[in-house]
Amino acid sequence: MVPPRTTPPGGQRRGVLFDVDGTLIDSSYIHTISWWGAFRQQGYDIPMASIHHFVGMGGDRLVDNLLPQDRDREADRDVMASHGALYASHWPALRAFDGARDLLARCHEDGLAVALASSARKKDLQVMKGILAADPFIDGATCANDAENSKPSPDILVAALETIGVEARNAVFVGDAVWDMKAAAALGIPPVGVTCGGINAAELRDAGAVEVFEGPRDLLENLGSSAIGRLLRQDS
Template sequence: MAESTTPPGGSRRGVLFDVDGTLIDSSYIHTVAWWGAFRQYGHDVPMAAIHRLVGMGGARLVDQLLPSGRDREEDEDIMASHGALYASHWPTLRALDGAKDLLGRCHTGGVAVALASSARQRDLEVMRSVLDADAFIDAATSANDAEESKPAPDILEAALKAVGVDAADAVYVGDAVWDMKAAGALGIPAIGLTCGGIHAAELREAGAVEVYDGPRHLLQNLGTSAIGRLLPLEPRS
């Protein structure tokens, strides 16, 4: 676990990161996994409709996509099926270009780095292994750390608490509309990345203060981004 510092005379600062679709190229894998899970239980849900909701919690996603009069006893089974199908793709997961470097630059800039993910704990462990950036990560959340999933802000609140950072001293980076809305609920500036497949205009409409193509693009513009205001500190070794 990385050791973080508090700037002399100031509050501790932090950058929170979503993981799926933001640091790991997994948004469309989740789409395919949900599509397969729905099909297993007789629901023909278009992939386009699924992809637009990837990033919100599984229970919310299922509730949004299936008829209100369905047999809700199947919901847990559908979510379990999605989890199993997604797990079958673990060997294919890849970090997005610049993801590790971005985490490293934030860390050496002296801010706390937290993964604010609502993924299942085991999925998160696999994605952290793929990122290979634990030396730069101070804390991480999973679905176990929140009562309500995005767009509720519970996951972000848990991440802030884990690194001891106030919302006023944080920035959030995500790829989904639900990420932007969760950050907005806490008044945290949200940076949107389009690498998860959501158009820049939609991210801005949902509250993104800036939008970049992906981690590498954000890293190249870090000094002028919302994160730049958090990075006046001497780099950590």
């Protein structure tokens, strides 16, 4: 059990939210190929580049954006189930990005409440948490069941904030997808982008990122000058 974060003297509790897929875990392209296979199983030939653009969006929205609007929507559940099964077959290949665990540890040790704001399936999140091996530094985590609407809706971020008892104005969110940036911006949370999920810096900035780093290690090495560093200096 992670001890609760303390509120800084004279200030309010502050926290940092992290997307997981493509941000802390190198899984964006595994999701892409899993969706590609799932679509093919249902008779749809969707280019991988098109799929990758929507990875990070909720699965229901991804399917709706990529498949014909006049399709039999009853089959959407089969597509999503196939994606889940194909993705699970890649679990042994999943790896954390360099610096991911160290970044979580540093934020925790500096006094920030740390939450994984993931919309992954519960079992996928459990696997990824095991790969991160950072439970002592994680104060809360969310999965798909915790949000009524998926990204770019901010529901999952709201749920993550509630798990750590932090207000949106006292938080920063780190993610790799355009949809992450839009979800954070909807709550007025400064979104920090990372390009390790395959989306370039220009796209992330256009979607609202206040700054962009190559990945967890780059963010960790520049933490003091980042939005997270500025959050840490509040009320100091």
